Amino acid sequence: MRTSIATVCLSGALVQKMYAAAEAGFSAIEIFEPDLISAPQSPEEIRALADRLGLSLDLYQPFRDAEGVDEETFATVLHRAEAKFALMRRLGIETMLVCSNVATATIDDDEVSARQLRRLGDLAATYGVKLAYEALAWGRFVDDYRRSWRIVELADHAAVGICLDSFHILSRGHGPKQIEEIPAEKIFFLQLADAPALRMDVLSWSRHHRLFPGEGSFDLPAFLGHVLRAGYDGPLSLEVFNDTFRQTDPVRTARQAQRSLRWLADRTADLLGEETGRSAPLPRLPEVAAPEAFDFVEIKAPDTSGVEVLLEQMGFAFGGRHRSKQVRLWTWGEARIVCNDVPSASPEPHIAAVGFDVADSDAAAERAARLMAPPVHRRTYAGEQALRAFASPDGTEVFLSRAADWIAEFDGGVSSADEHSARIDHVNLVQPWHSFDEAVLFYTSVLSLAPQPAQEVAGPSGLVRSQVMSSPAGGVRLPLNLLPNGQQGRAQHVAIVCDDIVGVVTAARGRGLRPLEVPGNYYADLAARFDLPDDLIDTLRDLDLLYDRDADGEYLHCYTETVGEVFFELVERRERYAGYGAGNAPVRLVSQAG
Numbered sequence: 161m162r163t164s165i166a167t168v169c170l171s172g173a174l175v176q177k178m179y180a181a182a183e184a185g186f187s188a189i190e191i192f193e194p195d196l197i198s199a200p201q202s203p204e205e206i207r208a209l210a211d212r213l214g215l216s217l218d219l220y221q222p223f224r225d226a227e228g229v230d231e232e233t234f235a236t237v238l239h240r241a242e243a244k245f246a247l248m249r250r251l252g253i254e255t256m257l258v259c260s261n262v263a264t265a266t267i268d269d270d271e272v273s274a275r276q277l278r279r280l281g282d283l284a285a286t287y288g289v290k291l292a293y294e295a296l297a298w299g300r301f302v303d304d305y306r307r308s309w310r311i312v313e314l315a316d317h318a319a320v321g322i323c324l325d326s327f328h329i330l331s332r333g334h335g336p337k338q339i340e341e342i343p344a345e346k347i348f349f350l351q352l353a354d355a356p357a358l359r360m361d362v363l364s365w366s367r368h369h370r371l372f373p374g375e376g377s378f379d380l381p382a383f384l385g386h387v388l389r390a391g392y393d394g395p396l397s398l399e400v401f402n403d404t405f406r407q408t409d410p411v412r413t414a415r416q417a418q419r420s421l422r423w424l425a426d427r428t429a430d431l432l433g434e435e436t437g438r439s440a441p442l443p444r445l446p447e448v449a450a451p452e453a454f455d456f457v458e459i460k461a462p463d464t465s466g467v468e469v470l471l472e473q474m475g476f477a478f479g480g481r482h483r484s485k486q487v488r489l490w491t492w493g494e495a496r497i498v499c500n501d502v503p504s505a506s507p508e509p510h511i512a513a514v515g516f517d518v519a520d521s522d523a524a525a526e527r528a529a530r531l532m533a534p535p536v537h538r539r540t541y542a543g544e545q546a547l548r549a550f551a552s553p554d555g556t557e558v559f560l561s562r563a564a565d566w567i568a569e570f571d572g573g574v575s576s577a578d579e580h581s582a583r584i585d586h587v588n589l590v591q592p593w594h595s596f597d598e599a600v601l602f603y604t605s606v607l608s609l610a611p612q613p614a615q616e617v618a619g620p621s622g623l624v625r626s627q628v629m630s631s632p633a634g635g636v637r638l639p640l641n642l643l644p645n646g647q648q649g650r651a652q653h654v655a656i657v658c659d660d661i662v663g664v665v666t667a668a669r670g671r672g673l674r675p676l677e678v679p680g681n682y683y684a685d686l687a688a689r690f691d692l693p694d695d696l697i698d699t700l701r702d703l704d705l706l707y708d709r710d711a712d713g714e715y716l717h718c719y720t721e722t723v724g725e726v727f728f729e730l731v732e733r734r735e736r737y738a739g740y741g742a743g744n745a746p747v748r749l750v751s752q753a754g
């Protein structure tokens with residue numbers, strides 16, 4: 161599979177972008193004109209560097225405002241184009257992207273546009289250049305790929321074809337099925353971008369919010385499926401204008417981009433089965449079912465005793481010491497928390513690792529490696545299980561493990577005395593602003609978790625963006641949170657689900673647990689919103705329990721105090737309630753801030 165990336169996706173100067181693309185394994189790049197114009201190197205030097213890096217220069221872009229213009233204007237178009245064709249010859253680039261006119265078009269007539277593209281094609285051909293005509297979603301007259309295809313068809317010139325860009329098509333809600341009717345040899349280029357579902361003008365949406373496939377809401381596997389069914393056999397190229405990627409490490413962004421294409425190719429191959437006529441089949445990833453349970457959560461700090469006090473109060477039982485490390489296990493039913501007392505990057509207790517219960521850890525690790533997840537190596541001793549682990553974008557280590565394989569390394573017998581069976585319900589991880597989208601892609605591709613619709617929650621000092629990644633049956637739920645600008649606090653939490661929260665919290669209070677205080681106003685509001693019996697409201701108030709209800713069921717929950725960067729949530733889900741009590745989050749955030 162030939163993979164390509166537009167230089168506009170990456171931060172830095174052109175040469176840095178090229179190094180990053182090559183490092184991440186791309187076969188080619190699209191040169192975005194402003195990157196070339198601002199580069200101190202000559203076109204020949206850029207060409208030589210590309211050669212040295214094994215990068216092919218597949219596209220020069222964009223050429224703007226070419227068609228639908230009066231004759232006088234078209235003369236200036238030809239003049240401008242000729243200079244670019246000569247430049248492309250020096251660079252050794254064969255294809256130029258011509259995007260539909262947004263500024264100077266005055267003639268809304270396909271025949272006129274086609275005739276002008278044909279004349280441009282004649283000139284291009286004398287330089288050995290081909291033109292890929294792209295309908296911008298905000299084009300003055302041409303804003304739909306079906307219209308750009310009609311114009312290309314009318315132009316009827318060997319040097320004039322179409323460029324398909326998923327953003328322009330899917331942002332406008334244009335059905336991609338008719339792509340299959342375009343002859344493969346006329347699809348000169350393919351650009352791929354995802355985007356979040358937003359209601360805003362398409363120009364701003366495109367210039368600031370595009371994402372790599374798998375990070376947004378577009379159905380890119382279905383889109384690519386249509387393009388491949390048409391017979392397209394060229395490179396899969398990413399063109400993502402994004403404010404965050406513009407300011408973050410280009411090498412890291414390029415790897416993220418390559419990961420997204422590998423994931424997309426695999427998903428698309430799955431959709432198409434054997435039916436692609438590509439010269440080489442799409443590369444597949446080892447198939448791994450999403451984990452349906454957390455294996456463990458590891459909390460690390462030089463001193464985790466404050467966390468252990470909370471665990472014991474909640475109902476966890478001490479499950480033994482590790483035979484060779486300063487690690488202690490706490491269990492409660494199927495919930496396992498390990499406390500690791502080591503000097504670490506953060507002096508405060510924090511969630512250092514999350515273990516996911518996967519049926520085939522070898523396949524899962526192979527898949528993660530193919531998706532370029534950075535491996536984490538931990539020292540193991542004779543007779544100990546070497547667990548497979550990778551660093552997630554925020555640095556939290558992700559283990560692909562199963563308790564049965566490692567639990568015997570803890571002495572002292574593993575028993576959970578409590579009769580209320582419990583397990584880890586969700587693990588809430590706070591993401592730095594620059595790696596939020598990368599984290600969505602990481603968990604989507606590496607663990608096959610599905611992103612749920614993003615939400616925003618009002619906190620006392622800003623909006624918290626939250627997006628849950630979850631397994632199909634809901635056994636694994638991973639809310640990713642993004643704190644308001646500039647806020648560094650990384651309070652993350654582990655939620656434990658039990659089947660009788662009133663009994664559990666009553667017993668926990670007896671052991672000294674003091675749940676986060678909930679104001680009286682909250683219970684007055686509950687009584688107004690829901691028709692709840694008085695004695696239930698009294699019980700909730702007495703225990704500082706929060707409550708939510710929707711069409712699927714009910715949710716009762718409370719929070720512990722925060723120790724370092726960690727707190728816990730105790731929850732009970734009734735019937736099929738699948739949410740997180742999002743409406744209660746502002747109460748928690750204010751209470752924690754106080």
Ligand SMILES: O=C(O)c1ccc(O)c(O)c1
Nearest residue numbers: 222257259294325366367
């Ligand atoms: O935003 C733009 O102007 C622009 C330019 C070139 C493209 O290929 C594109 O999709 C958008």
Ligand SMILES: [Mg+2]
Nearest residue numbers: 294325351399
């Ligand atoms: Mg484009």
